[in-house]
Amino acid sequence: MSIDSRLAELGITLPDVAAPVAAYQPAVRSGRYVYTAGQLPFVSGELPVTGKVGEGDGLVDAATATDLARTCALNALAAVRSVVGSLDGVRIVKVTGFVASDPSFTGQPAVLNGASTVLGEIFGDAGTHARSAVGVAVLPLDAPVEVELIAELTA
Structure with a gap:
């Protein structure tokens, strides 16, 4: 089954590649x-939520951040596809995720499961990857989550 067919089966439409917010390419x-460059959770060119992830008033909750990590992964796949034309024959090797975290928040790995899970759903075994989940003080544009990945072309 082609990756495009798998995406359709899952009801996923990859977005257009997010425009860079500085001097870099979305993927090389x-x-x-x-x-890929770090991908923010842009939806139609906008960040749906901003701020730090944690528990309490004014913070982005972990469930929302997990959904945002999924969006970041889809944006990263769009960037990969923009340089190779098709996601067929792609294997995901490494995912690095950054979570803008309240100092007391330690659930970064669970947040990044949003990215890892969708990659597994799309690619099956070829979506199994190594991963780092890092808590940081702040991300560009006050995004709660950022994801980058390395993909190998196997075909």
Whole structure:
């Protein structure tokens, strides 16, 4: 089954590639690998939520942040597709996720499951990857989550 067919089966439409917010490319191919820039959870060019992740008033809750990590992963796949044309024959090797965290928040790995889970749903075994989940003080544009990935072209 093609990845486009799998996306349709899952009801997922990849977005257009998010425009860079500074001097970089959304994705770059080097040999058999594609490296994405950090992808924010843009939806139609906007961040749906901003702020730090944690518990309490004025903070982004973990469930919302998990959904945002999923959106980041889909944005990263759109960036990969923009340089290789098709996601067929792509294997996800590494995911790095950053969570703008309240100092007391320690659930970064659970938040990044939003990205990892959707990649597994789309690619099956080829979506199984190594991962880092890092808590940070702040992210660009006050985004709660940012995800980058490395994809290998196997076909």
